[in-house]
Protein backbone atom coordinates (compact mmCIF):
# COMPACT_ATOMS: atom_id res chain seq x y z
CA UNK A 466 0.00 0.00 0.00
CA UNK A 467 1.30 3.47 -0.82
CA UNK A 468 2.31 5.79 1.99
CA UNK A 469 -0.27 8.30 0.77
CA UNK A 470 -3.13 5.79 1.00
CA UNK A 471 -2.06 4.56 4.42
CA UNK A 472 -2.52 8.06 5.84
CA UNK A 473 -6.24 7.55 5.56
CA UNK A 474 -7.37 9.82 8.36
CA UNK A 475 -5.53 12.71 6.76
CA UNK A 476 -7.13 11.75 3.44
CA UNK A 477 -10.55 11.83 5.13
CA UNK A 478 -9.88 15.31 6.49
CA UNK A 479 -8.74 16.52 3.05
CA UNK A 480 -11.92 15.16 1.47
CA UNK A 481 -14.10 16.74 4.16
CA UNK A 482 -12.33 20.13 3.86
CA UNK A 483 -12.99 20.18 0.13
CA UNK A 484 -16.66 19.29 0.62
CA UNK A 485 -17.10 21.88 3.40
CA UNK A 486 -15.64 24.55 1.13
CA UNK A 487 -17.98 23.56 -1.72
CA UNK A 488 -20.99 23.72 0.61
CA UNK A 489 -19.83 27.15 1.78
CA UNK A 490 -19.70 28.20 -1.87
CA UNK A 491 -23.34 27.27 -2.29
CA UNK A 492 -23.07 23.73 -3.66
CA UNK A 493 -25.52 21.06 -2.50
CA UNK A 494 -24.25 18.40 -0.11
CA UNK A 495 -22.84 15.42 -2.02
CA UNK A 496 -24.75 12.14 -1.89
CA UNK A 497 -23.14 9.47 0.28
CA UNK A 498 -24.09 5.79 0.43
CA UNK A 499 -23.08 4.68 3.93
CA UNK A 500 -22.76 0.97 4.58
CA UNK A 501 -24.08 0.36 8.09
CA UNK A 502 -23.49 -2.74 10.22
CA UNK A 503 -25.73 -1.77 13.16
CA UNK A 504 -27.35 1.10 15.09
CA UNK A 505 -24.57 1.77 17.66
CA UNK A 506 -21.84 2.06 15.01
CA UNK A 507 -24.05 4.23 12.79
CA UNK A 508 -24.88 6.72 15.54
CA UNK A 509 -21.49 8.41 15.94
CA UNK A 510 -20.71 8.14 12.22
CA UNK A 511 -23.95 9.90 11.31
CA UNK A 512 -23.24 12.61 13.85
CA UNK A 513 -19.88 13.23 12.20
CA UNK A 514 -21.02 13.12 8.58
CA UNK A 515 -24.53 14.56 8.48
CA UNK A 516 -23.42 18.16 8.17
CA UNK A 517 -21.41 17.35 5.01
CA UNK A 518 -23.45 14.74 3.19
CA UNK A 519 -26.91 13.83 2.02
CA UNK A 520 -26.77 10.30 3.46
CA UNK A 521 -28.51 7.11 2.44
CA UNK A 522 -27.99 4.08 4.69
CA UNK A 523 -27.01 0.80 3.04
CA UNK A 524 -27.83 -2.27 5.11
CA UNK A 525 -26.10 -5.33 3.71
CA UNK A 526 -24.66 -7.80 6.22
CA UNK A 527 -24.92 -11.44 5.07
CA UNK A 528 -22.14 -12.31 7.55
CA UNK A 529 -24.47 -12.04 10.55
CA UNK A 530 -25.44 -15.33 12.18
CA UNK A 531 -28.09 -16.45 13.05
CA UNK A 532 -30.94 -14.85 11.17
CA UNK A 533 -32.63 -13.82 14.42
CA UNK A 534 -29.54 -11.77 15.27
CA UNK A 535 -29.52 -10.23 11.79
CA UNK A 536 -33.14 -9.19 12.24
CA UNK A 537 -32.49 -7.84 15.70
CA UNK A 538 -29.63 -5.59 14.50
CA UNK A 539 -31.63 -4.47 11.51
CA UNK A 540 -34.74 -3.69 13.53
CA UNK A 541 -32.69 -1.73 16.05
CA UNK A 542 -31.24 0.37 13.25
CA UNK A 543 -34.66 1.00 11.67
CA UNK A 544 -36.05 1.99 15.05
CA UNK A 545 -33.11 4.22 15.94
CA UNK A 546 -32.74 6.22 12.72
CA UNK A 547 -36.03 8.20 12.78
CA UNK A 548 -35.47 9.06 16.45
CA UNK A 549 -31.90 10.18 15.86
CA UNK A 550 -32.55 12.09 12.64
CA UNK A 551 -35.63 13.83 14.12
CA UNK A 552 -37.10 15.98 11.32
CA UNK A 553 -35.25 14.15 8.54
CA UNK A 554 -36.78 11.03 7.01
CA UNK A 555 -34.18 8.22 6.94
CA UNK A 556 -33.48 6.73 3.54
CA UNK A 557 -32.39 3.10 3.68
CA UNK A 558 -31.40 0.67 0.97
CA UNK A 559 -31.42 -2.92 2.09
CA UNK A 560 -30.31 -6.02 0.20
CA UNK A 561 -31.76 -9.45 0.80
CA UNK A 562 -30.22 -11.50 3.61
CA UNK A 563 -28.27 -14.19 1.75
CA UNK A 564 -25.70 -15.78 4.12
CA UNK A 565 -24.39 -17.91 1.22
CA UNK A 566 -22.77 -14.76 -0.19
CA UNK A 567 -20.67 -14.49 2.96
CA UNK A 568 -19.69 -18.18 3.00
CA UNK A 569 -18.79 -18.02 -0.71
CA UNK A 570 -16.60 -14.97 -0.06
CA UNK A 571 -14.55 -16.69 2.65
CA UNK A 572 -14.48 -20.29 1.43
CA UNK A 573 -10.98 -20.12 -0.06
CA UNK A 574 -9.37 -18.71 3.05
CA UNK A 575 -7.39 -21.47 4.69
CA UNK A 576 -8.55 -22.35 8.21
CA UNK A 577 -11.17 -19.55 8.19
CA UNK A 578 -13.22 -21.20 10.94
CA UNK A 579 -10.48 -20.73 13.50
CA UNK A 580 -9.35 -17.24 12.62
CA UNK A 581 -9.71 -14.32 14.95
CA UNK A 582 -10.83 -10.79 14.08
CA UNK A 583 -8.62 -8.67 11.80
CA UNK A 584 -7.71 -11.84 9.90
CA UNK A 585 -7.89 -12.74 6.21
CA UNK A 586 -11.45 -13.99 6.76
CA UNK A 587 -12.45 -10.53 7.96
CA UNK A 588 -10.72 -8.84 5.01
CA UNK A 589 -12.93 -10.87 2.64
CA UNK A 590 -15.94 -9.91 4.74
CA UNK A 591 -15.09 -6.18 4.53
CA UNK A 592 -14.51 -6.48 0.81
CA UNK A 593 -17.82 -8.22 0.13
CA UNK A 594 -19.83 -5.56 1.93
CA UNK A 595 -17.85 -2.64 0.50
CA UNK A 596 -18.10 -4.03 -3.02
CA UNK A 597 -21.90 -4.27 -2.83
CA UNK A 598 -22.07 -0.79 -1.41
CA UNK A 599 -19.85 0.63 -4.16
CA UNK A 600 -21.83 -1.10 -6.92
CA UNK A 601 -25.09 0.22 -5.55
CA UNK A 602 -23.58 3.70 -5.21
CA UNK A 603 -22.45 3.50 -8.83
CA UNK A 604 -25.83 2.27 -10.15
CA UNK A 605 -27.70 4.96 -8.26
CA UNK A 606 -25.29 7.83 -9.04
CA UNK A 607 -24.01 8.57 -5.56
CA UNK A 608 -20.98 10.85 -5.19
CA UNK A 609 -19.34 8.88 -2.36
CA UNK A 610 -19.49 5.55 -0.56
CA UNK A 611 -18.01 4.30 2.69
CA UNK A 612 -18.72 2.10 5.71
CA UNK A 613 -19.24 2.48 9.46
CA UNK A 614 -17.00 -0.53 10.15
CA UNK A 615 -13.85 1.43 11.06
CA UNK A 616 -15.49 2.78 14.21
CA UNK A 617 -14.78 -0.52 15.95
CA UNK A 618 -11.39 -0.96 17.64
CA UNK A 619 -11.68 -4.62 16.57
CA UNK A 620 -11.62 -3.77 12.86
CA UNK A 621 -8.54 -3.16 10.72
CA UNK A 622 -9.14 0.39 9.47
CA UNK A 623 -6.09 0.30 7.23
CA UNK A 624 -7.40 -2.75 5.42
CA UNK A 625 -10.93 -1.34 5.16
CA UNK A 626 -9.55 1.79 3.50
CA UNK A 627 -7.29 -0.18 1.21
CA UNK A 628 -10.24 -2.30 0.06
CA UNK A 629 -12.50 0.74 -0.38
CA UNK A 630 -10.02 2.60 -2.56
CA UNK A 631 -9.20 -0.52 -4.62
CA UNK A 632 -12.90 -1.05 -5.32
CA UNK A 633 -13.27 2.56 -6.47
CA UNK A 634 -10.27 2.08 -8.78
CA UNK A 635 -11.66 -1.18 -10.11
CA UNK A 636 -15.02 0.41 -10.94
CA UNK A 637 -13.18 3.26 -12.69
CA UNK A 638 -11.14 0.88 -14.82
CA UNK A 639 -14.27 -1.12 -15.77
CA UNK A 640 -16.33 2.00 -16.57
CA UNK A 641 -13.87 4.55 -17.97
CA UNK A 642 -16.57 6.83 -19.36
CA UNK A 643 -18.84 6.88 -16.33
CA UNK A 644 -18.86 8.93 -13.15
CA UNK A 645 -17.59 6.71 -10.34
CA UNK A 646 -18.48 7.27 -6.67
CA UNK A 647 -15.43 8.25 -4.65
CA UNK A 648 -14.46 6.17 -1.63
CA UNK A 649 -14.61 8.27 1.54
CA UNK A 650 -11.59 7.40 3.66
CA UNK A 651 -12.42 6.78 7.28
CA UNK A 652 -11.22 5.79 10.67
CA UNK A 653 -14.33 6.69 12.59
CA UNK A 654 -12.98 5.52 15.94
CA UNK A 655 -10.56 8.47 15.89
CA UNK A 656 -11.30 11.69 17.74
CA UNK A 657 -13.37 9.81 20.32
CA UNK A 658 -15.64 8.23 17.68
CA UNK A 659 -15.88 4.87 19.43
CA UNK A 660 -16.44 6.54 22.80
CA UNK A 661 -19.19 8.63 21.23
CA UNK A 662 -20.92 5.49 19.95
CA UNK A 663 -20.91 4.11 23.51
CA UNK A 664 -22.47 7.36 24.74
CA UNK A 665 -25.20 7.22 22.10
CA UNK A 666 -25.90 3.57 22.94
CA UNK A 667 -26.40 4.56 26.54
CA UNK A 668 -28.49 7.61 25.71
CA UNK A 669 -30.83 5.82 23.30
CA UNK A 670 -30.76 2.44 25.08
CA UNK A 671 -29.44 0.72 21.96
CA UNK A 672 -28.89 -2.99 21.68
CA UNK A 673 -25.13 -3.56 21.55
CA UNK A 674 -24.27 -7.03 20.38
CA UNK A 675 -21.48 -8.89 22.14
CA UNK A 676 -19.84 -10.46 19.07
CA UNK A 677 -18.89 -9.14 15.66
CA UNK A 678 -21.39 -11.02 13.51
CA UNK A 679 -20.43 -14.32 11.91
CA UNK A 680 -20.84 -17.76 13.46
CA UNK A 681 -17.08 -17.97 14.10
CA UNK A 682 -16.94 -14.73 16.05
CA UNK A 683 -19.99 -15.86 18.00
CA UNK A 684 -18.33 -19.14 18.97
CA UNK A 685 -15.12 -17.40 19.96
CA UNK A 686 -16.65 -14.69 22.09
CA UNK A 687 -15.31 -14.57 25.62
CA UNK A 688 -17.77 -15.11 28.44
CA UNK A 689 -17.40 -11.53 29.72
CA UNK A 690 -18.23 -9.89 26.38
CA UNK A 691 -21.24 -8.04 27.76
CA UNK A 692 -18.76 -5.95 29.75
CA UNK A 693 -16.42 -5.73 26.79
CA UNK A 694 -18.48 -5.17 23.66
CA UNK A 695 -16.95 -6.36 20.42
CA UNK A 696 -18.19 -3.53 18.29
Ligand code: SF4
Nearest residue numbers: 587590677678679682
Ligand atom coordinates in the same frame (compact mmCIF):
# COMPACT_ATOMS: atom_id res chain seq x y z
S1 SF4 B 1 -15.36 -11.57 12.69
FE1 SF4 B 1 -16.69 -9.93 11.88
S2 SF4 B 1 -15.52 -8.97 10.20
FE2 SF4 B 1 -14.58 -10.97 10.67
S3 SF4 B 1 -15.58 -12.40 9.23
FE3 SF4 B 1 -16.74 -12.48 11.15
S4 SF4 B 1 -18.38 -10.97 10.86
FE4 SF4 B 1 -16.85 -10.55 9.29
